[in-house]
Amino acid sequence: MAFIRATGKHRAPSRLTRKSAKVAGIAALATTGVIGATASPALAADSEVTAGSTGLTQTVALDTTLAAQIEAQAKAQKHQAEVAAKAAAEAKAKAEAKAEAERKAEARAKEAREEKARAARAAERARLNAFHLPVAGSHVTTGYKSGGALWSSGSHSGVDFQAASGSSVVAVGAGTVVEAGWGGAYGNNIVLKMKDGTYTQYGHLSSIGVSVGQSIGSGEQIGLSGSTGNSTGPHLHFEARTTPEYGSDMDPVAYLRAHGVQV
Known part of the structure; x- marks a missing residue:
């Protein structure tokens, strides 16, 4: 009867079986990386350096991108500030130009008003200083x-x-009344002292409308014509004198013409 070894957990593995298991264990350790860490330290160190280097590169790349964005924003803000400053300068220049134009326009308007006022004053002076015929539209019937x-x-x-x-x-020019009343042969008469120091006389009047000392404007009515005194009919006797007295007469036609009156 042959001897048969008992089987089960009490059975010792054979040498071949133990060798195979050892080989399988080594392979498993190699697969999990434990053997690599134990048997090859240099390889593990290289792996760690590689992983660290990759993280630093990513950080530098992110920092570079952020810096570029900040720089771009700064440039955009600077450009916006420059545009705003340029627009403000242009607006200021336009406002100053408008104000200057308005100032010049006002100066021109003021000058025009002043010129108009000067012209009006000159016209008034001319009117006041202008000489007239003593009777409008009349002519000389008896000469000097x-x-x-x-x-x-x-x-x-x-x-x-x-x-x-x-x-x-009317007064031939502006002056002051020095005589107004009866003048003998002249009848009702008026004598004016003119502004240039000469005198004019108006005789044979039917009525007198001024009084001594009164200022008279050029062309202002002083009386009405008639035939009083030594007269042969209605007319106006007119004299130009160097004094208010009789005998200081001068050519009245020449006098009027010298003052621009067409006689």
Whole structure:
């Protein structure tokens, strides 16, 4: 009867079986990496360096990207500030130009107003200083120094202007009344002292409208024509004198023409 070894957990493995198991265990350790860490330290160190190097590169890349974004934002902000500053400068320049244009326009308008006022004053002065015919639209009927028995001196000391009775008689120029009333042969008469120091006389009036000392404007009515005094009919006797007295007469036509009056 042959001897049979008992089987089960009490059975010792054979040498071949133990060898195979050892080989399988080594292979398993190699697969899990334990053997690699134990048997090859250099390889493990290389793996750690590689992993660390990769993380640093990623960090540097992120920092570079962030710096680029910040720089781009800074450039954009600077550009916006420059654009805003340029726009503000242009707006300021336009406002200053507008203000200057308005100032010049106002200066021109003021100058125009002043020129208009000067022209008005000049026109008024011209009107006041202008000379007129003593009877508008009239003409001389008896000339200066005409001879005859009608005049006590033997000659006419003035000129006679045609004028119907009651015609308006005006001052030939601006002056002051020095005589207003009865003048003997002159009838109702007025004598004016003119602004240039000469005198004018208006005789044979039917009525007197001014009084002594009164200032008279050029062309202002002073009386009405008539035929009072030594007169043969309605007319205006007009004289120009160097003094208010009789005998200081000068050519009245030449006098009027010297002051721009067409006679």
